[in-house]
Amino acid sequence: MEFTEEQIERYSRHIILPEVGGKGQRRLLDAKVLIVGAGGLGSPTGLYLAAAGVGTIGVADSDAVEMSNLQRQLLHSTPDLGRQKCLSAKETMEAINPDVSVVPHDVRLTSANILDIIAGYDVVVDGSDNFPTRYLVNDACVMARKPLSHAGILRFEGQVTTIIPGEGPCYRCLYPDPPPPGLVPSCQEAGILGAVAGVVGTIQAGEVLKLILGIGDTLVGRLLLYNALEVTFREMRIARHSDCPVCGDHPTVTALIDYEEFCSLRGSGSVSEEVTS
Amino acid sequence: MSVDAPLVTLRFFGALRDTIGQKEVCLPCAGGTVKEILLRFVEEHGDAVRHFIFDEQGNQWRSLLLLLNDEPIEDNQETHVKAGDVISLLLPLAGG
Numbered sequence: 001m002e003f004t005e006e007q008i009e010r011y012s013r014h015i016i017l018p019e020v021g022g023k024g025q026r027r028l029l030d031a032k033v034l035i036v037g038a039g040g041l042g043s044p045t046g047l048y049l050a051a052a053g054v055g056t057i058g059v060a061d062s063d064a065v066e067m068s069n070l071q072r073q074l075l076h077s078t079p080d081l082g083r084q085k086c087l088s089a090k091e092t093m094e095a096i097n098p099d100v101s102v103v104p105h106d107v108r109l110t111s112a113n114i115l116d117i118i119a120g121y122d123v124v125v126d127g128s129d130n131f132p133t134r135y136l137v138n139d140a141c142v143m144a145r146k147p148l149s150h151a152g153i154l155r156f157e158g159q160v161t162t163i164i165p166g167e168g169p170c171y172r173c174l175y176p177d178p179p180p181p182g183l184v185p186s187c188q189e190a191g192i193l194g195a196v197a198g199v200v201g202t203i204q205a206g207e208v209l210k211l212i213l214g215i216g217d218t219l220v221g222r223l224l225l226y227n228a229l230e231v232t233f234r235e236m237r238i239a240r241h242s243d244c245p246v247c248g249d250h251p252t253v254t255a256l257i258d259y260e261e262f263c264s265l266r267g268s269g270s271v272s273e274e275v276t277s
Numbered sequence: 278m279s280v281d282a283p284l285v286t287l288r289f290f291g292a293l294r295d296t297i298g299q300k301e302v303c304l305p306c307a308g309g310t311v312k313e314i315l316l317r318f319v320e321e322h323g324d325a326v327r328h329f330i331f332d333e334q335g336n337q338w339r340s341l342l343l344l345l346n347d348e349p350i351e352d353n354q355e356t357h358v359k360a361g362d363v364i365s366l367l368l369p370l371a372g373g
């Protein structure tokens with residue numbers, strides 16, 4: 001399909017890059033990306049993917065916009081208070097770029113629905129705010145062999161990596177099981193510097209664009225640690241573990257588990273009760 | 278502690294750093310295994326630090342990521358640490 005004159009102008013700074021070109025821009029327009037969580041990480045990711053012309057962007061989030069979200073969740077504005085995040089996100093992204101079709105998934109991801117939802121996408125972005133969802137998304141992406149951009153943030157720090165099942169380590173290769181309730185605080189409990197979400201979510205957007213374009217080196221096999229107080233980026237090498245519970249040689253996690261229940265069974269102060277960070 | 282002591286550095290991130298109040302701690306215990314060094318470290322720092330690293334049965338939490346000189350560790354029960362090595366301790370971050 002030919003570009004319109006407006007598209008040639010809109011994407012001119014992409015098309016002029018030899019690594020992208022008209023062919024790459026077409027790939028972006030044909031790509032389908034699912035963003036899990038329209039929060040601090042999902043906002044910059046969603047904004048950049050929409051502006052870049054990623055043609056289909058799914059947004060999975062069942063929360064409504066709260067006042068405490070607005071300090072960093074740039075997909076939403078003050079008039080959106082109380083609205084469903086996936087609808088607010090859709091409106092913002094489609095206003096940036098009418099070439100983009102945003103598919104709202106106004107559901108909490110569970111073991112029952114996640115495989116059906118991710119089946120329609122080429123790449124998944126984890127911008128969720130709780131461990132049950134993070135482990136569910138990782139396991140589902142390993143099982144469905146979907147590339148996954150993973151990141152987590154807290155206070156002044158972020159961790160980001162890219163997971164391509166079969167090519168490198170998954171989240172469980174690093175952290176085989178979720179931490180016990182109460183050990184690791186949430187953003188609600190410990191806070192988050194808004195711009196940390198911007199830095200880390202923007203790295204995720206870059207990773208997704210490269211995965212679609214098939215250019216450069218991704219964060220597969222590397223865990224990038226960002227510290228905003230020090231302004232340091234530290235890179236750790238990470239490896240697939242042959243005894244990983246989900247991507248190892250003899251996986252013990254062979255079916256998706258409802259981690260929300262699993263974690264809340266382990267005591268009070270469950271990590272599954274957080275509001276969106 | 279002599280400056281010539283064979284030091285090993287433990288480097289902390291996230292909640293562990295906030296709890297300990299330091300980015301890193303140096304211990305004069307090169308030659309030991311990663312596990313032995315962690316046990317010695319928690320003995321010196323008490324329960325507030327211990328519960329980030331070991332469960333009540335004394336097994337290392339499976340939600341703790343250990344790296345040696347920014348590289349994966351095959352087996353921290355067996356891997357011996359030499360002078361100048363840095364063990365990094367990371368916890369997953371929930372927030373998004």
Ligand SMILES: [Zn+2]
Pocket residue numbers: 169170171172173174240241244245246247248
């Ligand atoms: Zn794995």
